[in-house]
Amino acid sequence: MKLSFEKSVKGRRGLRVAAGDVPTSINLNPALLRDKPAELPEMSELDVVRHFTELSRRNFGVDTNFYPLGSCTMKYNPKVCERIAAYPTFTHLHPILPQLCGGEKLTQGALQILWEMDCLLSEICGMKAFTMQPMAGAHGELTGITMMAAYHRDRGNKKSIVLIPDSAHGTNPASAAIAGYSVKSVPSDENGWMSVGALKEMLTDEVAGLMLTNPNTLGLFDPNIGEICRLIHSVDGLAYYDGANLNAIVGKVRPGDMGFDIVHINLHKTFATPHGGGGPGAGPVGVVSKLTDFLPISTVIKRQDGTFALDYDKPKSIGYIAPFYGNFGIILRAYVYILMSGRDGLERVAENAVLNANYMKEKLRPYYDMEHPQLCKHEFVLSATRQAAHGVHAIDIAKGLIDAGYHPPTMYFPMIVKEALMIEPTENESKETMDAFIDAMIELAKRAQTDPQSIKAAPTKTPVGRLDETRAAREMKIASLDS
Amino acid sequence: MPYITNTDEQRRQMLAEIGLTTEGLFGDVPAGLRCRGVNLPEGMGEQEVRGKLAEIAAKNHINVTSFLGGGFYDHFIPSVVYSVLGRSEFYTAYTPYQPEVSQGTLQAIFEFQSLICRLTEMEASNASMYDGGTALYEAMMMALRITGRNKIIIDDSVNPIYRVMMHSYTRNLHIDLVETNNHQGLANRESILKSLDSGVAAVVLQNPNFFGSIDDFTDIAQAAHEKGALLIVSCYPISLGILKTPGAMGADIVTGEGQSLGLPMSFGGPYLGFMATRKKYVRNLPGRIVGETVDSAGRRGFVLTLQTREQHIRRDKATSNICSNEALCALAATVYLTLLGKEGLRETAQLCADKASYAYQRLTAIPGVKPHFPAKWVFNEMVLDLPHDAADVIGRLIEKGFAAGFPLSRYYKDMDNSILIAVTEKRTKQQIGMLAEELEAIL
Numbered sequence: 001m002k003l004s005f006e007k008s009v010k011g012r013r014g015l016r017v018a019a020g021d022v023p024t025s026i027n028l029n030p031a032l033l034r035d036k037p038a039e040l041p042e043m044s045e046l047d048v049v050r051h052f053t054e055l056s057r058r059n060f061g062v063d064t065n066f067y068p069l070g071s072c073t074m075k076y077n078p079k080v081c082e083r084i085a086a087y088p089t090f091t092h093l094h095p096i097l098p099q100l101c102g103g104e105k106l107t108q109g110a111l112q113i114l115w116e117m118d119c120l121l122s123e124i125c126g127m128k129a130f131t132m133q134p135m136a137g138a139h140g141e142l143t144g145i146t147m148m149a150a151y152h153r154d155r156g157n158k159k160s161i162v163l164i165p166d167s168a169h170g171t172n173p174a175s176a177a178i179a180g181y182s183v184k185s186v187p188s189d190e191n192g193w194m195s196v197g198a199l200k201e202m203l204t205d206e207v208a209g210l211m212l213t214n215p216n217t218l219g220l221f222d223p224n225i226g227e228i229c230r231l232i233h234s235v236d237g238l239a240y241y242d243g244a245n246l247n248a249i250v251g252k253v254r255p256g257d258m259g260f261d262i263v264h265i266n267l268h269k270t271f272a273t274p275h276g277g278g279g280p281g282a283g284p285v286g287v288v289s290k291l292t293d294f295l296p297i298s299t300v301i302k303r304q305d306g307t308f309a310l311d312y313d314k315p316k317s318i319g320y321i322a323p324f325y326g327n328f329g330i331i332l333r334a335y336v337y338i339l340m341s342g343r344d345g346l347e348r349v350a351e352n353a354v355l356n357a358n359y360m361k362e363k364l365r366p367y368y369d370m371e372h373p374q375l376c377k378h379e380f381v382l383s384a385t386r387q388a389a390h391g392v393h394a395i396d397i398a399k400g401l402i403d404a405g406y407h408p409p410t411m412y413f414p415m416i417v418k419e420a421l422m423i424e425p426t427e428n429e430s431k432e433t434m435d436a437f438i439d440a441m442i443e444l445a446k447r448a449q450t451d452p453q454s455i456k457a458a459p460t461k462t463p464v465g466r467l468d469e470t471r472a473a474r475e476m477k478i479a480s481l482d483s
Numbered sequence: 484m485p486y487i488t489n490t491d492e493q494r495r496q497m498l499a500e501i502g503l504t505t506e507g508l509f510g511d512v513p514a515g516l517r518c519r520g521v522n523l524p525e526g527m528g529e530q531e532v533r534g535k536l537a538e539i540a541a542k543n544h545i546n547v548t549s550f551l552g553g554g555f556y557d558h559f560i561p562s563v564v565y566s567v568l569g570r571s572e573f574y575t576a577y578t579p580y581q582p583e584v585s586q587g588t589l590q591a592i593f594e595f596q597s598l599i600c601r602l603t604e605m606e607a608s609n610a611s612m613y614d615g616g617t618a619l620y621e622a623m624m625m626a627l628r629i630t631g632r633n634k635i636i637i638d639d640s641v642n643p644i645y646r647v648m649m650h651s652y653t654r655n656l657h658i659d660l661v662e663t664n665n666h667q668g669l670a671n672r673e674s675i676l677k678s679l680d681s682g683v684a685a686v687v688l689q690n691p692n693f694f695g696s697i698d699d700f701t702d703i704a705q706a707a708h709e710k711g712a713l714l715i716v717s718c719y720p721i722s723l724g725i726l727k728t729p730g731a732m733g734a735d736i737v738t739g740e741g742q743s744l745g746l747p748m749s750f751g752g753p754y755l756g757f758m759a760t761r762k763k764y765v766r767n768l769p770g771r772i773v774g775e776t777v778d779s780a781g782r783r784g785f786v787l788t789l790q791t792r793e794q795h796i797r798r799d800k801a802t803s804n805i806c807s808n809e810a811l812c813a814l815a816a817t818v819y820l821t822l823l824g825k826e827g828l829r830e831t832a833q834l835c836a837d838k839a840s841y842a843y844q845r846l847t848a849i850p851g852v853k854p855h856f857p858a859k860w861v862f863n864e865m866v867l868d869l870p871h872d873a874a875d876v877i878g879r880l881i882e883k884g885f886a887a888g889f890p891l892s893r894y895y896k897d898m899d900n901s902i903l904i905a906v907t908e909k910r911t912k913q914q915i916g917m918l919a920e921e922l923e924a925i926l
Contacts, residue, residue, distance in 0.1 A: 001586075001590065003590070003593070003594060003597070004594055004821050005594075005597065008824075012824070013824060013826065013827065014563070014821070014822035014823065014824055014827065015561050015563075015822050015823055015824075015827050017823075017827050017830040017831055017834065017908070018559070018834065018908060020834055020837055020838075021911060021912040021913075022837050022838055022840075022841035022912050022915075023837065023840075023841065024833070024837050028697075028725070028836060028860060029859070029860050031699065031727075032697050032698070032699055032726060032727050032860055033725055033726060033727055034604075034723070034725060034726060034727050034728050034731065035731070037724070037825045037826070037828070037829045038601045038602045038723060038724070038825065038828060038829075039601050039825060040598065040601065040602075040820055040821070040823065040824045040825045040827075040828055041821050041824055041825075042824045042825055042826070043821060043822070043824060045563060045822065048563055048818065048821050048822045049563060049566065049567070051821070052567040052570075052591070052818060052821075053567075053570070055586070055587040055590055055591055056567075056570040056572040056573050056587050057572065057587065058584075058585075058586035058587040058590070059572040059573060059576050059584065059585055059586070059587035059588055060572075060576060060581075060584040060585070061571055061572045061573070061574070061575035061576040062571075062575035062576075063571040063572070063575045064571075064572055064575075065584075067575075067577070069577060069580070072577050072578075074575075074577060075486075076486055077571075077574070077575055078486060080529045080532065080533065082569075082574075083533075084532075084533065084536045084540075086565075087536070087537075087540050088545060089540040089541065089543040089544075089545055090540060090543065090749065090750065091747035091748070091749050092545040092557075092747065092748065093543055093545065093748060093749070093750040094549055094551045094555065094557065094748045094750075094886065095555060095748065095750050095751035095752075096551050096553055096555070096886075096889055097547075097551065097886060099893070100874070100877050100878065100881060100886065100889075100890070101874050101875065101877055101878030101881070101890075102877075102878040102879075102881040102882065103878075103881055103886065105544075106543065106544040106545075106547065106881070107543055107544075107750070108542040108543070109539040109540050109541065109542035109543040110543055110750045112539055112542065113539060120523065123521050123522055123523060124521050124523070126518070135613040135614065135617070135752060135753070136613060136805075136806075136807050137806075137807075138794070138804045138805055138806050138807070139613060139617070139805075141804060142652070142804055146651065146652070146654070146655065149654070149655040150654075169795075169806075170793075170794040170795035170796070170797075170798050170801070170806070171794050171795075171804050171806050173794075173798040173799035174794035174797070174798060174799060174801040174803065174804035175804040176799065177799035177800070177801075177804075178624070178803065178804050179655055179656075180655035180656045181655075182799075183798075183799040220511075221511045221512055223511060223512070223513050225516070226513065226515070226516065249509075249512070251518075251520065251521055252509055252512070252517060252518065253509075253512055253516050253517055253518060254518050254521070257516055257518055258516055272486070274571075274574040274575055274811070275574075275575065275576065275577040275578075276573070276574050276576075276809075276810050276811030276812075277573055277574070277576045277577065277578070277579065277585075277588040277591075277810035277811055277814065278577060278578035278579065278588070278610070278771065278807050278808050278809075278810035279611075279613075279753075279807040279808050279809040279810050279811065279812070280613075280752070280753030280809045280811060280812055281807060282753075296651070318651050318654070319647055319648070319650060319651030319654075320616075320644065320647045320648045320651055321648060321651055321652070322613075322614065322616065322617075322648070322751070322752070323554070323555075323614060323615075323616050323644045323645070323648070323751065323754075324750070324751025324752065325750065325751045325752075326751065326752060327751075327752035327753040327754075328749050328750040328751050328752050328753075329749045329750075329752065329753050330752070330753055336532055336536060338523070339524070339526075339527055339532050339535065340526055340527050340528070340529070340532050341526050342523055342524055342525045342526025342527065343520055343521055343522070343523040343524070343525065343526070344525070344526060345526040346521070346523070347520065348487055349487070351505055351508060352487050352489065352494075354508045354509070355494060355497060355498065355503075355505075355508055356489075356497075358501055358503065358508065359497045359500070359501055362500070362501040363500075374511075375503075375507075375508070375510060375511050377511075398581065399583070402581065402583055402584055407581065407584060408581055410580075411580075413795070427486070427487050428486055428487065428488060429488065430488035430489055430493070431489055431493045431496070431497060433488075459583045459584075462583040462584060462586075463583075463586055463782075463784075464582070464583055464586060464778045464782050464783075464784035465583065465778040465779055465780060465782070466583065466778060466779060467582050467583070467776050467777070467778050467784045467785075467786050468776045468777055468778070468779075469776065469786050469788065471776045471777065472774035472775065472776035472786050472788040473774065473788050473789055475774070475775075475776070476762075476765060476774060476788070476789070477774055477775040477776075478593070478596055478607055478608070478765070478772055478773065478774045478775070478788065479593070479596045479597040479599075479600045479606070479607060479608060480593070480594075480597040481597070481600055481601070481606065482601050
């Protein structure tokens with residue numbers, strides 16, 4: 001398909017810009033202006049609409065296809081949340097407005113939502129308070145680790161190490177390193193849990209904290225979590241909960257009750273906001289009482305008269321980590337989702353997410369290898385090792401699924417599992433959808449033995465086939481430049 | 484919960500098939516850790532929740548005429564942007580890990596990268612960042628990696644919100660962040676050159692700067708390059724419809740807030756950071772990058788590329804911890820720039836400058852209102868001095884239905900009476916006139 005630039009026709013216009021009602025400026029020094037206009041496409045409105053509509057049809061989304069992408073929690077995104085987030089009384093609010101004298105009263109609704117979300121998420125996670133500012137999960141991690149550092153600085157602790165299990169998401173070690181810590185990887189044990197023995201050996205006064213996902217990336221709940229948090233606390237370390245997998249336990253287990261001190265939540269996962277093709281998300285961070293002083297500026301408070309205000313009086317705060325109050329439009333969608341779910345609804349979410357994952361795991365178990373076939377939570381990891389013996393690897397199974405009309409599972413993650421395919425159905429999917437997917441997986445497992453070449457040729461029903469990634473990296477053509 | 488599709492009967496059937504009970508699904512969680520239900524209200528149906536949110540939304544008041552800017556602007560958003568963004572093939576997809584079923588997102592990002600390069604006159608762009616502030620922080624980290632040095636010079640004419648963000652992120656790192664004080668509203672060349680030694684990784688500037696003043700940093704780029712340092716420029720993309728580009732000035736890394744390109748103000752987010760650089764620094768870019776390639780039949784396609792820089796492969800050695808971008812916001816900017824096109828963007832930028840110029844004339848004609856800086860050239864934002872405390876005047880104008888601007892005393896010393904006023908193409912001559920009349924009446 002052509003690029004917009006290739007469809008451009010000189011002289012075509014897509015928008016009639018408003019007529020000027022003031023004299024044209026004579027104020028600008030020509031030396032400060034650009035030589036020639038930016039070479040943007042010249043297209044009509046119809047050209048533009050057709051172009052992007054055609055692009056949209058080259059995408060799989062949750063609304064078009066089953067999307068069991070493990071670790072990403074590709075839930076259905078309720079339409080009412082989109083509708084409410086588009087209310088002009090939310091979208092037209094300038095973020096500086098409440099910072100002006102007398103401006104606070106113009107934004108009471110928005111401040112109320114931020115304040116209530118703090119309360120709701122604190123209750124759901126067993127934390128004392130939340131900041132809504134982090135704009136993604138990884139941004140939440142960086143915020144949380146920065147607070148961890150502030151806590152140790154405040155206590156006069158000399159700490160330099162953050163411990164992270166080898167099954168962790170890559171963002172965990174990257175966030176700790178970028179915040180200035182050195183990272184040590186804790187091995188998993190034969191159950192797929194973090195090795196408590198290894199943790200004990202690695203535990204020194206240098207340890208600032210531990211980052212952990214529970215259930216972990218294998219989809220397994222680590223039952224030693226209470227002891228793990230106690231061990232970390234014994235050296236005045238802090239336990240950080242990566243909330244990427246919260247959907248499995250929401251309403252059932254609270255990170256605070258497990259012993260965690262800092263939590264980030266991916267609102268776009270557990271609380272059903274759209275993934276947007278890779279963002280925007282939101283990654284609010286919650287903390288226990290001993291860390292609330294370090295939360296970013298500002299926080300929303302509720303006054304005795306019931307009005308809401310921004311609080312900047314936080315001398316121990318880590319400061320600003322976002323320009324304002326976080327991705328408000330995303331927080332708003334998640335707020336609506338939580339109100340609709342309520343207490344009962346959230347428990348049903350976890351139950352159905354776990355039931356669906358276990359159902360699929362058991363149905364696929366005879367056909368694929370599994371290093372950890374025990375009870376899983378919201379997702380499970382299988383290995384295409386048996387198929388690989390016939391030359392059909394995890395990536396081939398993934399591409400075969402595309403031709404069957406499915407978005408593939410996550411491939412080759414976690415890295416500690418060979419030929420990994422990580423499947424997360426979410427609570428939304430029906431038995432019929434899962435049964436059809438299971439049949440497709442079984443058919444691929446059989447075809448791997450009888451006709452492996454047909455799978456290696458997949459996908460054939462998409463606008464493009466398998467793409468040459470090596471060539472992309474070598475040629476590095478990453479923009480159509482105006483030459 | 485209407486979002487759970489299976490019926491009770493289907494659940495019973497599935498549990499029976501795998502030999503489990505609902506209770507047994509959580510049998511791996513030690514009993515002491517299970518909570519007895521969180522204390523939340525009962526769930527609601529769509530009708531109730533829309534009623535409740537309509538009540539809350541009514542506590543926000545948007546019927547004020549806004550001259551607020553400070554990096555975040557009330558620009559016109561064409562209907563086509565909303566229409567394309569409403570397509571759920573885009574918004575319910577995730578990061579395009581599987582290129583064959585994600586060509587829509589991938590090509591849109593490739594076009595976004597191309598548009599950013601053309602706008603800034605740079606050679607390479609990533610797929611976007613969270614916002615302009617985090618983009619600037621990432622640019623600073625990138626400069627530290629490229630040069631292996633640890634000193635950064637940043638002029639205080641750069642957005643103060645971004646400067647405080649950079650301090651928050653770097654407190655635990657051993658970075659020497661040197662702030663220079665602007666000279667009469669422009670980057671302080673004398674102080675910058677004085678601090679510019681062979682330990683400096685980058686000089687960080689903004690154009691138009693926080694005060695709305697426009698500049699040409701070509702001389703600073705040359706001085707920085709002579710010392711082996713980079714020039715980072717944060718910019719306002721609408722202004723690039725007419726202003727000299729950071730690329731033409733010799734900048735090495737360009738960042739900015741893309742909110743003005745078709746995104747509503749939404750009380751602070753989601754927004755859009757962008758980042759562009761020279762081709763030689765591509766491997767040091769943080770975040771996602773989309774590249775062009777072909778399939779086995781020779782058909783053009785797009786993939787995520789240069790992934791060996793990233794956290795999911797490099798873990799603690801990655802260029803950044805970022806694993807997402809703001810794809811949907813980048814799509815909005817892509818649609819916006821494509822629709823406005825070459826002439827539409829130029830006209831929009833010119834209109835902003837014209838209206839600001841008109842507002843400048845109207846407002847400075849009021850007795851007691853004077854420009855704070857002698858600098859002549861502004862794009863669409865200006866600093867004016869009032870005879871009284873600016874925060875107080877702004878408060879009184881809010882009562883009259885105007886969000887007249889931003890009080891600079893919040894971030895700058897000795898600027899108690901100074902107000903930062905922004906004018907976009909959406910403000911009419913009549914609205915500007917009414918602001919001038921109300922301001923004159925108050926003073």
